[in-house]
Each structure stands twice: as structure tokens, then as C-alpha cells.
Amino acid sequence: MRVAIVGATGAVGHELMQVLESRLKFDELLLYASPRSAGSRLTFGGQELTVQVTPEGPIDADVILASAGGSVSKALAHRWIEGGGVVIDNSSAFRYDAQVPLVVPEVNGEAALSHRGIIANPNCTTAIAVVAVAPIHREYGVKRMIVSTYQATSGAGQKGMDELLEQTRVQLEGGQATHEVFAHPIPFNVIPHIDAFQDNGYTKEEMKVVWETHKIIGDSSIRVSCTAVRIPTLRTHSEAITLELERPATPAQIRELLARSAGVEVRDDPAAGLYPMPLTASGKYDVEVGRIRESLVFDGGIDLFVSGDQLLKGAALNAVQIAEYLQEKGALKERQRV
Amino acid sequence: MRVAIVGATGAVGHELMQVLESRLKFDELLLYASPRSAGSRLTFGGQELTVQVTPEGPIDADVILASAGGSVSKALAHRWIEGGGVVIDNSSAFRYDAQVPLVVPEVNGEAALSHRGIIANPNCTTAIAVVAVAPIHREYGVKRMIVSTYQATSGAGQKGMDELLEQTRVQLEGGQATHEVFAHPIPFNVIPHIDAFQDNGYTKEEMKVVWETHKIIGDSSIRVSCTAVRIPTLRTHSEAITLELERPATPAQIRELLARSAGVEVRDDPAAGLYPMPLTASGKYDVEVGRIRESLVFDGGIDLFVSGDQLLKGAALNAVQIAEYLQEKGALKERQRV
Incomplete structure (x- = not known):
């Protein structure tokens, strides 16, 4: 071959x-x-x-x-x-x-x-989210999914990482950071703008999460929203995800379900300092999932946090x-x- | 005096x-x-x-x-x-x-x-959120409020900023970043852990947003949840906020409402590259609010993004x-x- x-x-x-x-x-x-x-x-x-x-x-x-x-x-x-x-x-x-x-x-x-x-x-953000969310949807039925992302500069390719590293050096040496790859200087900053803005006020990156989640999971009745945010990290995207479910689930049930789901590493022992982070998820094939807890806004819903190497699982x-x-x-x- | x-x-x-x-x-x-x-x-x-x-x-x-x-x-x-x-x-x-x-x-x-x-x-995260959310609650009634935070190292004081700057230098020079102030190395990392973990799996920082939003707004029927995340920035916390409302609102109505609300600067012209960011909100007395858009998960609901200098408005x-x-x-x- x-x-x-x-x-x-x-x-x-x-x-x-x-x-x-x-x-x-x-x-x-x-x-x-x-x-x-x-x-x-x-x-x-x-x-x-x-x-x-x-x-x-x-x-x-x-x-x-x-x-x-x-x-x-x-x-x-x-x-x-x-x-x-x-x-x-x-x-x-x-x-x-x-x-x-x-x-x-x-x-x-x-x-x-x-x-x-x-x-x-x-899209990388979607790929990372769905490996965690799809098994939950199959078992408990996801009604609403609210995603906020923490996206690395390598989402914009090698030149994105280079700009972060170079401009961070400039700023640490007392200079003024500039930008070419990103819409604004990225060192020590947060930019809620990835890909082009659409007529509805969402970016294309945010809408990709909506459209692609529907197509991959095969259910366009799930209400999905996303806020996609670039932050000064090198690789691995993280996402805070809130889920409303058709059938109530407990954190223990979700942990057990994800532990036997392909592509997922449950990393969820906060007392031991174990939760998903770019530092530990970078270079890994599996998506780290943790901070699994009962939703405070949806009865029987679930909150979780994922970190996945977007150059690997996301691409x-x-x-x-x-x-x-x-x-x-x-x-x-x-x-x-x- | x-x-x-x-x-x-x-x-x-x-x-x-x-x-x-x-x-x-x-x-x-x-x-x-x-x-x-x-x-x-x-x-x-x-x-x-x-x-x-x-x-x-x-x-x-x-x-x-x-x-x-x-x-x-x-x-x-x-x-x-x-x-x-x-x-x-x-x-x-x-x-x-x-x-x-x-x-x-x-x-x-x-x-x-x-x-x-x-x-x-x-708490700084709450103070920044409520200047934007309280006027919306008064006019439209907030039923659910889902917050994901992007919190600066100065939330842990001067020593938090010092650790970010010093350890970023170490890492840029090819060394291995260490940590004392934060639970893990913070340069180019994301840590979903601020303050101590509670029995319900939420951190105290996250529960502060719940408890204090209720007390300040004076309505504990609002369902509030938060994921509090430390990121490698120096000052100014950002927050992605999704709101379900009692009475439907349009983005234009929310923009108009917030433009005449005290303590808020509406910064919401994405086409011109204007949205809230630590880079522009740092040192400002007002909280920047932008990315105001129709919720995709709650009919008549609103999504928005805020950046507020947590050492100023938050403290x-x-x-x-x-x-x-x-x-x-x-x-x-x-x-x-x-």
C-alpha cells in the first residue's frame, strides 16, 4: 500500500x-x-x-x-x-x-x-469534544451542549506557535509584542476570535463545532453552542463542556462510561491534582477528560473538562x-x- | 477623613x-x-x-x-x-x-x-460577571447562567505573576518550568483548578461565583454554574457567559441596555476587531463586554464575553x-x- x-x-x-x-x-x-x-x-x-x-x-x-x-x-x-x-x-x-x-x-x-x-x-475542537460527548449521548441523550474553548496557537499551524514564542520573548525583554498570524498580540492575552465572524455573531470556528457535532453524532436536534477562544499555549485545546441530558446521569456513571470508551483517558482525581491539562495531554493519542461533576444548572446534567492534542486527535x-x-x-x- | x-x-x-x-x-x-x-x-x-x-x-x-x-x-x-x-x-x-x-x-x-x-x-470573578449580568437580570430575568473563566495569574497575587514570568523565561531558555504558587507549571498551560476542591467536585472559586452572584443580585433562584480555569496571562480575568432569560432579548437590546449600565464598556464590533481582551481591559475601571449574540441553546437567551481587570473592578x-x-x-x- x-x-x-x-x-x-x-x-x-x-x-x-x-x-x-x-x-x-x-x-x-x-x-x-x-x-x-x-x-x-x-x-x-x-x-x-x-x-x-x-x-x-x-x-x-x-x-x-x-x-x-x-x-x-x-x-x-x-x-x-x-x-x-x-x-x-x-x-x-x-x-x-x-x-x-x-x-x-x-x-x-x-x-x-x-x-x-x-x-x-x-475540525480539531469538534473531534476532541465528540470523543467524550458521543458515548454520553448514546447512553443518556444530550439535549443541550455548551462549550467554551481554550485553544492553542498551533491551531494556526507552526507559524502560530512561532509567533507566540517570538513575541513572548519580545515582551519579556521589555518590548512591545506585535502580531501577524493572530488578530492581536497573543502573549499573555486572550482573543475570543478564531476564524471569520458570521452574520449571526458567531465565528466560523464556533459554528463548526455546532455543524460538525451534528453531522458526526448524526443528530441535529442537539442544541449546541460554542465560544472559541485563543489563549497563549503552544499545543492541545481544552474545553469546558456543560451537558443537559434526556436521562439523568451521575458523575460516577459518566466516569464509568468514559473509562470504557475508546479514545478517552479519564483523568479525574482532583484531590491528587489529576485533571485534564495541555501539559499532560500534549503528545497523547487519547483525549483527557476530567472535572466530571453534577451540573448546577440542569437537573441530572453533567459538567466536564477535556484537553486533547489538537494536532493529533484533532488532525x-x-x-x-x-x-x-x-x-x-x-x-x-x-x-x-x- | x-x-x-x-x-x-x-x-x-x-x-x-x-x-x-x-x-x-x-x-x-x-x-x-x-x-x-x-x-x-x-x-x-x-x-x-x-x-x-x-x-x-x-x-x-x-x-x-x-x-x-x-x-x-x-x-x-x-x-x-x-x-x-x-x-x-x-x-x-x-x-x-x-x-x-x-x-x-x-x-x-x-x-x-x-x-x-x-x-x-x-470575589473578583463574580464582581466582573455581575456588572454585566445584573442589568440583564433586572430587565429580562436570568434563569440560568453558565460561566467559563479565563483567569490571570495575578488572581494569586504578585507572586502568581512573578511565577508566570520567571517560569516562562525558564521554559523559553529550554529549561523545565517548575511551580510553587500554582498546582502545576503555568507557562503555556491551562489549569482547571483555582482554590480548594469541594465535596461536590466544584472548586471553592467556582462555588463563590454561585453563592456571591445570588447574594449580590439578591435572587438565589438563578441557576448558576462555573468552570474556573487559570491560564498564562498576567492580569484581567475573562469569562464566557451563557444566559437563559425569562423574557427573550435580542443582542441589539442587550447592547443598548449595557451601553447605559454603570461599570460596563460595550466593546462589540467584531468586524473591526473589537471584543473584550485582557490586552485592552487591563488598567480599565470598566468591564469590557462584547461577543453579544443570540444563544444557540436557549431561545431568546444571550451569550456574551467579558474581560475585567480583576485587581481593579474585582478588588x-x-x-x-x-x-x-x-x-x-x-x-x-x-x-x-x-
Whole structure:
């Protein structure tokens, strides 16, 4: 089997290579990036590979992991799959297309099987939330879900992290922090603005959580809202989540349920200083879930806090898990070599 | 009139002196601190003042602004007022005492008039929230209020800020950040743990928001919940707030209402990059309120985002405003000099 990464030199591309080394059985890796980054050499499995320019035509691979931005995917993904492979796309280009499955394998893996050449990888904030919320929805029925996020600068890619680090140095040396990646200086600041504002006053990032939660869980009757906030951390998004439930649940029941749910690490022993944090969740495949407690606003409802590495579960890991799922189900058909 | 500050050398003490210079008419200032800090000299109004050791008996002042921690206030406040003055206490020692008014002047100033020598200054997170929420409650009736906080390190005093700055430097130089003030390293991290955990799984900081919102607004039927989170910022707390209302409101109505509410600056023009942030709210007396939008989970409800300088509105400013209120109402009686 041959795997291709489009956008190999970006932050998610880097994570894709790490995850591929530890998961997925395949024979050959092709790396693609923009003309600016093409020609650079990356090491994979002890071998040096040269990054090629992203093709504008068919890609000769069984699985094409695309993380090159929405406009590139929108323009080219349909061409890439003419090589017979399946694109697992990390951008928002196809997520709301009724023909394209939007998949978190722990939640709706089977949806991947109905793809027509393209599978969408969800928004990172949503992916992290649904691994915790979907099992609760199945058992107790989620009626309302209120999310406030604490999002890391790497959500804006490597350049987001670089800006945080560089500008924090500037500020610590007594200078005035500036900004290019973010709308305002990010060191020691909080910016309630991620992606573009919509007509309803919500940002697109916030609406993605609404739309994608509905599509992945497969129930658009859940009332979902989100406040998406950028904070000065490097990687791993955290989220405070309040849930109103159809059938009342106790914190002990939710802890027990999540402890046997895939993709979740219950980290919930406050007396021992154990709760989800970027410091401990970064680099982990599982999403940390803790601060599980009875809601004070909804009888029988639940409050919880999650921290998940958004470059992994929110992006690279989830994409590779989709490929694994297809492989396990024998759903990666023998391609006609182009 | 004579004013005393107990805890003059702390972070709030510093802010109290700044606020006193620009507000409140009085003749003389007395400064007190622990034996460790006593003897230091601070400048006020161009004059050098020597910090004295906090008395264990009466304080000869009309207004005693106390910010020396709960145990000191609990032990000594009743002795200080034997000098005939009124204590405005910034700790949590008396906030839940039915005999002690808990006051945010814009919301329930008149409660201050019924004091018996001690008035409590609210928790910073609550003070910032209620200046925005109380006017909405009066007009539209708040049924449910869900708060997620983004709290600055100065909530733990000067030493909290120092730890963030020092340990950020350590980490930027490639070292391993350590911690003393916070439960875990704070640079580039998120810690969902402020104050002690209670039996119900909430922290005391979170329950303060519940208890104090009820007491200040004077309506304990409001269902309030909070997730209190420490983030790597220096000063100014932010809060994402979701409100269910008795009577439906539109964002335009809420904007108009808050624009004429005391203590609030409506900063809500996302297209122009205007929303509340620590960067712009720090040092301001008013609480910034923005991201005002229709709730997606409660019909006719409202979501909003606030940033307020918790050392000012959440502490020093509010205390001085209480003193001003008493002065304006002629409620600072002539003391019998001790």
C-alpha cells in the first residue's frame, strides 16, 4: 500500500509522519507540498524522502492524507483521486458536503465506508469534544451542549506557535509584542476570535463545532453552542463542556462510561491534582477528560473538562485512524495503477 | 477623613493606592502590612509613607480597606472597627455572613448602608460577571447562567505573576518550568483548578461565583454554574457567559441596555476587531463586554464575553467605590477618636 501526504512540511504534516511511523501498515510514502517547500528532505523510518510539488492531477497512492488548506483541497482533491486512491482531507472544504462522510472513527467509523473518494477529517475542537460527548449521548441523550474553548496557537499551524514564542520573548525583554498570524498580540492575552465572524455573531470556528457535532453524532436536534477562544499555549485545546441530558446521569456513571470508551483517558482525581491539562495531554493519542461533576444548572446534567492534542486527535491521528479503519474493513480497494 | 490600607504591600494593596489617588476625597492615609513587610516606604500623592505592622486592636481610621487574606481579617477585623471605622474587606472571610453586606456598588450599593462595621468585597470573578449580568437580570430575568473563566495569574497575587514570568523565561531558555504558587507549571498551560476542591467536585472559586452572584443580585433562584480555569496571562480575568432569560432579548437590546449600565464598556464590533481582551481591559475601571449574540441553546437567551481587570473592578476599585458610596450617602459617621 502506498500513502501520500499533501502538505507534508506543515505542522499537521509533521504530526502525520510521526503517527504513521507508529501506526498503519504500508509500503511506501509520497510527500507533497507547495512549490515553496518542495525539494526539502524529510526523514521517515530512517529513510530520507524528498518533498515533491503537490500534483494538479492524479496521485498514485491508495491513501492521500491532505493537509494543505481548504482552497488547495477544493481545487485539486477530485483530481488526486483519479489515481484510484481515497483522500482523507483535513481542511473544511468538504465537511458540510452531504456526499462526503465526516468521520471520527470512535464515533461514526462506519460512515467512512460510504465514501465516494473523499472523507473529511473534522475540525480539531469538534473531534476532541465528540470523543467524550458521543458515548454520553448514546447512553443518556444530550439535549443541550455548551462549550467554551481554550485553544492553542498551533491551531494556526507552526507559524502560530512561532509567533507566540517570538513575541513572548519580545515582551519579556521589555518590548512591545506585535502580531501577524493572530488578530492581536497573543502573549499573555486572550482573543475570543478564531476564524471569520458570521452574520449571526458567531465565528466560523464556533459554528463548526455546532455543524460538525451534528453531522458526526448524526443528530441535529442537539442544541449546541460554542465560544472559541485563543489563549497563549503552544499545543492541545481544552474545553469546558456543560451537558443537559434526556436521562439523568451521575458523575460516577459518566466516569464509568468514559473509562470504557475508546479514545478517552479519564483523568479525574482532583484531590491528587489529576485533571485534564495541555501539559499532560500534549503528545497523547487519547483525549483527557476530567472535572466530571453534577451540573448546577440542569437537573441530572453533567459538567466536564477535556484537553486533547489538537494536532493529533484533532488532525493527524484522526486522519490515520480513518485510514486504519478502512484498511481493517478491507475497504481500500486494489487500485488500477495509473 | 482618614483611610487605612491593611495589606498595603500586596498586589491589591498596590492597586488600592493607585485608585485612591484618582478617587475618594480624604485627608490622611495609614498603611499596614505583616511584620515581614512593615518598615518599607511607599509613595502616595508625592509623600513617602512608612508601612506599619497591622494592629491587633482598633485602627484609628474612618475607612479600613483590608486585603491581607481571610485568616487575618477573620481574626482581627472586629478589633479594627473598635476604632469606629468601617472595614471593607477583600477576603472571603465575611462574604457569606448574613450580617455582612456583599456589595458591588453598581448592583446593590444600598446594601452597604446596612453594615454593622464590616462590608465584604466580592470575589473578583463574580464582581466582573455581575456588572454585566445584573442589568440583564433586572430587565429580562436570568434563569440560568453558565460561566467559563479565563483567569490571570495575578488572581494569586504578585507572586502568581512573578511565577508566570520567571517560569516562562525558564521554559523559553529550554529549561523545565517548575511551580510553587500554582498546582502545576503555568507557562503555556491551562489549569482547571483555582482554590480548594469541594465535596461536590466544584472548586471553592467556582462555588463563590454561585453563592456571591445570588447574594449580590439578591435572587438565589438563578441557576448558576462555573468552570474556573487559570491560564498564562498576567492580569484581567475573562469569562464566557451563557444566559437563559425569562423574557427573550435580542443582542441589539442587550447592547443598548449595557451601553447605559454603570461599570460596563460595550466593546462589540467584531468586524473591526473589537471584543473584550485582557490586552485592552487591563488598567480599565470598566468591564469590557462584547461577543453579544443570540444563544444557540436557549431561545431568546444571550451569550456574551467579558474581560475585567480583576485587581481593579474585582478588588481595589470596587472597595474604593464602596467607600465613595458611603461617603456620598453621608453614611461615614463622625468617629469617636480612640
